[in-house]
Amino acid sequence: MNPPIASVHGHATERMFWTTMIILGIVFALTHILLFVYSYKYQHKEGRRAFFFPHNNKIEIIWTLIPAIVMAGLVFAGWKEWSRIMGPAPKDAVVLEVMGKQFNWLVRYPGRDQKLGVVNYRLIDATNEFGFDLSDQSGLDDFVAPEIHVPKGHPVLLRIRSRDVLHAVYMPHFRVQMYAVPGMPTKFWFTPTKTTDEMRAQTGNPKFNYELACNQICGRGHFAMKLNIVVDEPDDYVAWFSQQKSFSEQNPDILASFKQKTNKLASKAAAIPAAAVVPAANASL
Amino acid sequence: MAANLSNQAQVQGGAGVTEPGISHNEHTHHDEHHEQGFLSKYVFSTDHKTIAKQFLITGMLWAIIGGTLSSLFRLQLGWPESTFEWLQPVLGKWIEAGKLNPEFYLALVTMHGTIMVFFVLTAGLSGTFSNFLIPLQIGARDMASGFMNMLSYWFFFISSVIMFVSLFIETGPAAAGWTIYPPLSALPQAIPGSGAGMTLWLVSMALFIVSQLLGGVNYITTVINLRTQGMSMSKLPLTIWAFFLTAILGLLAFPVLFSAALLLIFDRSFGTSFFLSDIYIAGQALPNTGGSPILFQHLFWFLGHPEVYIVIMPAMGMVSEILATNSRKPIFGYRAMIGSLIGISLLSFVVWAHHMFVTGMNPFLGSVFMFLTLIIAVPSAVKTFNWLATLWRGNIRFTSAMLFSIGFVSLFIAGGLTGIVLGNAALDIQMHNTYFVVAHFHLVMGSSAFFGLFAGVYHWFPKMFGRHLDEKLGYIHFWLTFLGVYLVFLPMHYVGIAGFPRRYYAWTGFDTFSQFANLNKFISVAAILAFFAQFVFVFNFFYSIFRGRRASENPWNSTTLEWTTPVVPGHGNWPGAIPAVHRWPYDYSKPGAAEDFIPQNVPYSQTQSSNLPYEKEME
Numbered sequence A: 001m002n003p004p005i006a007s008v009h010g011h012a013t014e015r016m017f018w019t020t021m022i023i024l025g026i027v028f029a030l031t032h033i034l035l036f037v038y039s040y041k042y043q044h045k046e047g048r049r050a051f052f053f054p055h056n057n058k059i060e061i062i063w064t065l066i067p068a069i070v071m072a073g074l075v076f077a078g079w080k081e082w083s084r085i086m087g088p089a090p091k092d093a094v095v096l097e098v099m100g101k102q103f104n105w106l107v108r109y110p111g112r113d114q115k116l117g118v119v120n121y122r123l124i125d126a127t128n129e130f131g132f133d134l135s136d137q138s139g140l141d142d143f144v145a146p147e148i149h150v151p152k153g154h155p156v157l158l159r160i161r162s163r164d165v166l167h168a169v170y171m172p173h174f175r176v177q178m179y180a181v182p183g184m185p186t187k188f189w190f191t192p193t194k195t196t197d198e199m200r201a202q203t204g205n206p207k208f209n210y211e212l213a214c215n216q217i218c219g220r221g222h223f224a225m226k227l228n229i230v231v232d233e234p235d236d237y238v239a240w241f242s243q244q245k246s247f248s249e250q251n252p253d254i255l256a257s258f259k260q261k262t263n264k265l266a267s268k269a270a271a272i273p274a275a276a277v278v279p280a281a282n283a284s285l
Numbered sequence B: 001m002a003a004n005l006s007n008q009a010q011v012q013g014g015a016g017v018t019e020p021g022i023s024h025n026e027h028t029h030h031d032e033h034h035e036q037g038f039l040s041k042y043v044f045s046t047d048h049k050t051i052a053k054q055f056l057i058t059g060m061l062w063a064i065i066g067g068t069l070s071s072l073f074r075l076q077l078g079w080p081e082s083t084f085e086w087l088q089p090v091l092g093k094w095i096e097a098g099k100l101n102p103e104f105y106l107a108l109v110t111m112h113g114t115i116m117v118f119f120v121l122t123a124g125l126s127g128t129f130s131n132f133l134i135p136l137q138i139g140a141r142d143m144a145s146g147f148m149n150m151l152s153y154w155f156f157f158i159s160s161v162i163m164f165v166s167l168f169i170e171t172g173p174a175a176a177g178w179t180i181y182p183p184l185s186a187l188p189q190a191i192p193g194s195g196a197g198m199t200l201w202l203v204s205m206a207l208f209i210v211s212q213l214l215g216g217v218n219y220i221t222t223v224i225n226l227r228t229q230g231m232s233m234s235k236l237p238l239t240i241w242a243f244f245l246t247a248i249l250g251l252l253a254f255p256v257l258f259s260a261a262l263l264l265i266f267d268r269s270f271g272t273s274f275f276l277s278d279i280y281i282a283g284q285a286l287p288n289t290g291g292s293p294i295l296f297q298h299l300f301w302f303l304g305h306p307e308v309y310i311v312i313m314p315a316m317g318m319v320s321e322i323l324a325t326n327s328r329k330p331i332f333g334y335r336a337m338i339g340s341l342i343g344i345s346l347l348s349f350v351v352w353a354h355h356m357f358v359t360g361m362n363p364f365l366g367s368v369f370m371f372l373t374l375i376i377a378v379p380s381a382v383k384t385f386n387w388l389a390t391l392w393r394g395n396i397r398f399t400s401a402m403l404f405s406i407g408f409v410s411l412f413i414a415g416g417l418t419g420i421v422l423g424n425a426a427l428d429i430q431m432h433n434t435y436f437v438v439a440h441f442h443l444v445m446g447s448s449a450f451f452g453l454f455a456g457v458y459h460w461f462p463k464m465f466g467r468h469l470d471e472k473l474g475y476i477h478f479w480l481t482f483l484g485v486y487l488v489f490l491p492m493h494y495v496g497i498a499g500f501p502r503r504y505y506a507w508t509g510f511d512t513f514s515q516f517a518n519l520n521k522f523i524s525v526a527a528i529l530a531f532f533a534q535f536v537f538v539f540n541f542f543y544s545i546f547r548g549r550r551a552s553e554n555p556w557n558s559t560t561l562e563w564t565t566p567v568v569p570g571h572g573n574w575p576g577a578i579p580a581v582h583r584w585p586y587d588y589s590k591p592g593a594a595e596d597f598i599p600q601n602v603p604y605s606q607t608q609s610s611n612l613p614y615e616k617e618m619e
């Protein structure tokens, strides 16, 4: 059945899902009972005549109105939840970016300034997979990570992009899904409720990992586009975050090439202390 | 018309009687006085009944191909770890060391979807029965333009051939899903299947759309202009209402897909950027800017969604008719049935973006589409309740056609209900592109439309070929298929709820999805068995054409006009004058009537004892 829920809005949609399924189950059972009972009971008998019953306005109105009312209820509930899920992310949300490519996911964090720097698909190459434009100052402390880390209990804003074809970020445990569209960044925010360790205990599976799957056909490796997600306790998250090295720091030659391009910006870059990056999100955790 | 009638030879009933050349329209004037040759009679025929059979048999061929493809990919999904060396001789380079090529898997899925939706259920179902029944049931000698009708089949045929050829080209057929979303489909360098295979897909679809438009214009014109005397719109059988509205849907929606395909061809070949922007692929940054792949989705689904109704509405019409005939009752709520068909048709144009809730569109737009989508449940519910009320207190005859019609109602309910989950945007976040969707649409449009198709074939086979299909084989076919469908698609809901994504070549890489190994095997076994059960039907069909029990003119004691023709109607349909129509099509078990059915062409003056005040209302 449904993968265990690990996000705040997941609990709400889960309730709505099962409520809907129960209503549908009742309708399914009732109509099928009628379908089979009638078929059985009114089988052809010699000499019997069917009942001439071409219409009846009253029951037709009734069985138009009842589904309409039930639907109105479901639409209203769905609309409220949908608007809440899709509403703007809280200001203090932890931000990260996921980029889909054939056939992998790339992850980028904004660094301590909480601002994702400019990227440009024309700058992409084998080392600069994201297309960092390091002449943008806010990108200097951005770092890329091999997997996603997010803190438990804190809103997370996922920024999503693709650099080639459509992909879709699908994280079944968090009830998160959003397309990755080249040329049109998308987003989704959610609040994880259980750390990976807690989930391992709950499922009794010591090897449990949250998984991010690609859910839009994207070619040969579509079925294998997987990324692990780690939900940490907030403290662990901060510790992890502060250990990461920025892209510019790890690729001095790329930084240097931008330096050559724009001396002015480069001097700003040089002014940024390399070590001791503290995530801004820390303040609010 | 009257001029034509005079020079018509009388056609005797019975199979095997050669038809005299009958002039019924100016275009056949030249062959008025001589026998038609084999070519003009069976190949380039302008007779709507022959064209219907051409559509039917071509559709059956495609169904076998489409089903074979699904058996192949189910094999892979059931046993992703196994090797299939024995397939090597058939699949050649698409299987390496016994492992199916993942790209080829996607091509299989794509071709299966395209074939089933367009070639089987649009051309094979709608093409067959619209062609066969419209002139016969409205009392016309043929379609408005027999020549265009013939072209419609041949465009379909050529489009078919091109799609078929694409299965054998070096780089494989299109592999971007039947929805062919760009950029995958727009960039020949993206995957092998977006090269020549995609080009052929687009060309084939363009021709297919031409075929649809030629057919559709004809159906609409015929229904509007060629109804026999007394056949007002409010006396039309529900089948004709369904075909008529379906044709209108096609006429409005297919050109949008055509334009999308055209723009896609431009993006692929002429450097435009309708659907492309900011792309780095295969080691290169492309120059395209300013387009949007999401725009394509809007265009695609503007056809794609009405398309599912194009597939299912003809089935609804035929099922309504068969349920009434075999319950020996009027269809309940004739007007509400028409009203709900119209409602569904209108609404089907304003819900397309429910396929796009998670593509990053404005959430407000999502709310609007959720609202419109869920409203469709209301006319659908009305139809369902009316079908049930038609069975109530009937005198039900379980012909094979009736069984498939009851099966249709069951599948339509089951599949329709899960649509309510998917129409809810908040829930679609989890369900989109999972097997829940696959299960849903296979029940509601795949299987139930197929059931409508089978019901129609069993029911009208005597009119097509002058013989009956074997009922025992029909029973076996029904039960195997009915059970098969539920055994395949119910478990698919289950894996879908658990998040299992569609279009996955294997699920072994993910912990989350690996827990259903056994269920996947089960689905595969059921699917392959259900597929093979269809050969019972194929055998029955071809055997009965030659050896089936001979039919009489009106074997089901039906009321509609097609049963007033000779057993096998010849060119021109009625040997003498076309009967005039006096009453609505569902006078079954009328109180006071001698028999339990009164055909539409029987005047009220002949049935005094059974004329009810109700008739006044039906005017």
Ligand code: HEM
Residues within 6 Å of the ligand: B067, B070, B074, B109, B110, B112, B113, B114, B116, B117, B121, B176, B177, B178, B179, B438, B442, B445, B446, B447, B450, B488, B501, B502, B503, B504, B527, B528, B530, B531
């Ligand atoms: C024996 C019967 C059938 C079986 C077992 C079957 C199975 C499947 C499966 C498992 C998929 C999903 C593959 C994937 O997403 O990875 C699929 C896709 C599909 N099927 Fe069927 N199918 C059957 C009959 C039909 C029929 C009658 C239709 C007619 C509407 C149909 C239309 C489609 C479509 C449109 C797709 C989507 C293709 C795509 O994703 O591009 N199928 N089928």
Ligand SMILES: [Cu+2]
Residues within 6 Å of the ligand: A100, A101, A103, A166, A167, A168, A214, A215, A216, A217, A218, A222, A225
């Ligand atoms: Cu992908």
Ligand SMILES: [Cu+2]
Residues within 6 Å of the ligand: A167, A168, A214, A215, A216, A217, A218, A219, A221, A222, A223, A225
């Ligand atoms: Cu993918």
